[in-house]
Amino acid sequence: MSVIYDRVALIGLGLIASSMFWAMKRAGLAGEVTGYARSAETRDVAREIGLCDRVCDSAAEACKGADLVVLCVPVGAMEQVACDIAPVLKPGATVSDVGSVKKAVIDAVGPHLPAGVHFVPAHPLAGTEHSGPRSGFAELFDNRWTLIVPQDGSAREAVAKVEALWQGMGAHTEEMDAEHHDLVLAVTSHAPHLIAYTMVGVADDLRRVTDSEVIKYSAAGFRDFTRIAASDPTMWRDVFLNNKDATLEILGRFTEELFALQRAIRTGDGEHLHAYFTRTRAIRRSIIEAGQDTDAPDFGRGKRDG
Ligand SMILES: NC(=O)c1ccc[n+]([C@@H]2O[C@H](COP(=O)([O-])OP(=O)(O)OC[C@H]3O[C@@H](n4cnc5c(N)ncnc54)[C@H](O)[C@@H]3O)[C@@H](O)[C@H]2O)c1
Numbered sequence: 001m002s003v004i005y006d007r008v009a010l011i012g013l014g015l016i017a018s019s020m021f022w023a024m025k026r027a028g029l030a031g032e033v034t035g036y037a038r039s040a041e042t043r044d045v046a047r048e049i050g051l052c053d054r055v056c057d058s059a060a061e062a063c064k065g066a067d068l069v070v071l072c073v074p075v076g077a078m079e080q081v082a083c084d085i086a087p088v089l090k091p092g093a094t095v096s097d098v099g100s101v102k103k104a105v106i107d108a109v110g111p112h113l114p115a116g117v118h119f120v121p122a123h124p125l126a127g128t129e130h131s132g133p134r135s136g137f138a139e140l141f142d143n144r145w146t147l148i149v150p151q152d153g154s155a156r157e158a159v160a161k162v163e164a165l166w167q168g169m170g171a172h173t174e175e176m177d178a179e180h181h182d183l184v185l186a187v188t189s190h191a192p193h194l195i196a197y198t199m200v201g202v203a204d205d206l207r208r209v210t211d212s213e214v215i216k217y218s219a220a221g222f223r224d225f226t227r228i229a230a231s232d233p234t235m236w237r238d239v240f241l242n243n244k245d246a247t248l249e250i251l252g253r254f255t256e257e258l259f260a261l262q263r264a265i266r267t268g269d270g271e272h273l274h275a276y277f278t279r280t281r282a283i284r285r286s287i288i289e290a291g292q293d294t295d296a297p298d299f300g301r302g303k304r305d306g
């Protein structure tokens with residue numbers, strides 16, 4: 001594949017940025033990649049493992065002369081980074097991000113970007129429970145979706161280049177508007193994470209169960225919850241604070257369904273339970289038939305957090 005951007009800057013050097021770096025290198029999509037993370041420790045690790053061609057000591061230094069800047073920090077840190085880099089952005093450059101929430105990020109970042117800079121938000125629907133500079137791997141985005149959220153007035157050419165970059169990193173791309181994105185992700189990602197955090201929290205509250213039994217007898221279902229509930233606390237705090245309305249809407253519906261199931265159990269309504277579980281089983285099967293097997297190889301899941 002050929003170079004799409006001569007100079008790319010990655011701000012925030014965790015799971016997503018490091019996976020982007022390795023995926024861009026794998027396909028030869030970028031000339032020079034610079035990087036910056038807030039903590040000196042993360043920058044040292046990045047230098048040690050060769051993450052980025054050049055690791056800089058400020059976000060502005062990393063972004064000077066960049067054709068593409070990708071904000072890979074927690075959603076709540078996006079605005080501050082946008083303020084820090086705005087003065088050095090090159091006219092004609094593109095700024096993108098990988099935040100798990102789109103409307104709040106667009107509202108926070110957009111107003112700080114100078115005229116003549118294109119803003120093309122994006123969200124790769126791929127991740128693991130690990131975080132930090134050592135957690136990334138080139139295959140993370142293979143065969144996964146990346147949603148692109150073009151802005152009014154975004155030049156088509158700038159949007160097409162961001163899409164080409166994600167496709168070059170192995171992803172399928174689709175365009176979506178920010179509000180719809182936030183509602184879809186509240187259903188498919190945000191509410192499920194909150195439920196996993198709750199389930200593991202409940203088990204932890206039942207000390208009797210957790211002292212040793214939770215480890216000894218943890219069944220596959222509960223183990224899946226613990227993997228999700230091990231996800232980065234800062235990232236997920238920011239997701240919920242910034243996708244409040246959609247998450248609360250979905251949690252409201254979830255609670256209603258939970259009460260209906262609770263009632264079916266109490267009243268012995270086996271028909272209700274069976275019909276419900278039959279419907280949900282069909283959803284899992286349709287995901288697998290669509291080629292989105294959730295048991296796909298778990299690249300990198302054994303790796304350590306950075
Ligand atoms: N982890 C996932 O599954 C996943 C998937 C898709 C998108 N995302 C989104 O990608 C973004 C990054 O997530 P991640 O999983 O790579 O997180 P991470 O915790 O692995 O990495 C975040 C990085 O940002 C740095 N950082 C934090 N605040 C900063 C600041 N103010 N200035 C500069 N650097 C700062 C941290 O030091 C760290 O290097 C988040 O917005 C998240 O919502 C995450």
Ligand SMILES: O=C(O)C(=O)C[C@]1(C(=O)O)C=C[C@@H](O)C=C1
Pocket residue numbers: 099100124125126127128129188189190228
């Ligand atoms: O596999 C995981 O660990 C994930 O949770 C990844 C996941 C998801 O919910 O699917 C998490 C957050 C994102 O913004 C995108 C992907």
